[in-house]
Amino acid sequence: xxxxxxxxxxxxxxxxxxxxxxxxxxxxxxxxxxxxxxxxxxxxxxxxxxxxxxxxxxxxxxxxxxxxxxxxxxxxxxxxxxxxxxxxxxxxxxxxxxxxxxxxxxxxxxxxxxxxxxxxxxxxxxxxxxxxxxxxxxxxxxxxxxxxxxxxxxxxxxxxxxxxxxxxxxxxxxxxxxxxxxxxxxxxxxxxxxxxxxxxxxxxxxxxxxxxxxxxxxxxxxxxxxxxxxxxxxxxxxxxxxxxxxxxxxxxxxxxxxxxxxxxxxxxxxxxxxxxxxxxxxxxxxxxxxxxxxxxxxxxxxxxxxxxxxxxxxxxxxxxxxxxxxxxxxxxxxxxxxxxxxxxxxxxxxxx
Numbered sequence: 001x002x003x004x005x006x007x008x009x010x011x012x013x014x015x016x017x018x019x020x021x022x023x024x025x026x027x028x029x030x031x032x033x034x035x036x037x038x039x040x041x042x043x044x045x046x047x048x049x050x051x052x053x054x055x056x057x058x059x060x061x062x063x064x065x066x067x068x069x070x071x072x073x074x075x076x077x078x079x080x081x082x083x084x085x086x087x088x089x090x091x092x093x094x095x096x097x098x099x100x101x102x103x104x105x106x107x108x109x110x111x112x113x114x115x116x117x118x119x120x121x122x123x124x125x126x127x128x129x130x131x132x133x134x135x136x137x138x139x140x141x142x143x144x145x146x147x148x149x150x151x152x153x154x155x156x157x158x159x160x161x162x163x164x165x166x167x168x169x170x171x172x173x174x175x176x177x178x179x180x181x182x183x184x185x186x187x188x189x190x191x192x193x194x195x196x197x198x199x200x201x202x203x204x205x206x207x208x209x210x211x212x213x214x215x216x217x218x219x220x221x222x223x224x225x226x227x228x229x230x231x232x233x234x235x236x237x238x239x240x241x242x243x244x245x246x247x248x249x250x251x252x253x254x255x256x257x258x259x260x261x262x263x264x265x266x267x268x269x270x271x272x273x274x275x276x277x278x279x280x281x282x283x284x285x286x287x288x289x290x291x292x293x294x295x296x297x298x299x300x301x302x303x304x305x306x307x308x309x310x311x312x313x314x315x316x317x318x319x320x321x322x323x324x325x326x327x328x329x330x331x332x333x334x335x336x337x338x339x340x341x342x343x344x345x346x347x348x349x350x351x352x
Contacts, residue, residue, distance in 0.1 A: 004033075
């Protein structure tokens, strides 16, 4: 059986889809998936043994340069590749208009989320087989249920498994014990204060651990350099592609992460990770896996799901906290001492 899977972005969303592939491969021997994915994340599907072919797209880039895209022939080539093979089924696992539109160029019946289940309800009009999947549960579980309904098997009762093959991705383990701090994320409100990262690094180094700091843009690089400044045992990694970051994660003893796509990658690689949540809800999109721990703020307005913080500090909070460096205030409930207390048992288990 050959299935075309459309799940283009983001990094976390792509990783959330992997357990559904593992379920399907176990339920239907010999099933193969061709995966349509954003070019920046195309490396990840190749690490799953059920993926036969990866079809990179560049929807984000094409939207910004439509004329150049048309002249270059990239869009024409993409349509031809989507329609090159007949499929037993096409699954739109994204539930957005941009992903549903791509199904028009594929050969095969199309399955996806129904109107009440999709993030963009109008997308369901493109599907021959719309399926109902309840909201209010983790994204991984919603995708597992969609695949099971579309392909005709029962969702396993066990925790989903990502099923990645480390050898296939050349993700060899390293001998030297170290931690990775995943400090970069998208929303301003999801950033744990830089002051806290520095203080946590000092505590971890004092216990004999080394820390590695990846970065993806100049802003993150500058932050990593400030965290590591004159602190022996803390190193700023060179500029790495996604495969390079994955290799660093695969060799780590543990990670500390904010709500970021790389945190989901650590989970997929089964790296013990402590993830910090302020404005977002780990119950719906937190790092998924047996060795994943979530530390969520219990601040009055958390989780607010806002990209910008509009909380007005009280007089007491203005006196207690450095408002220039301890923002957003929801993360003051997850200060370095609190995080270190939760991290200690994880490090102890890895050291034994």
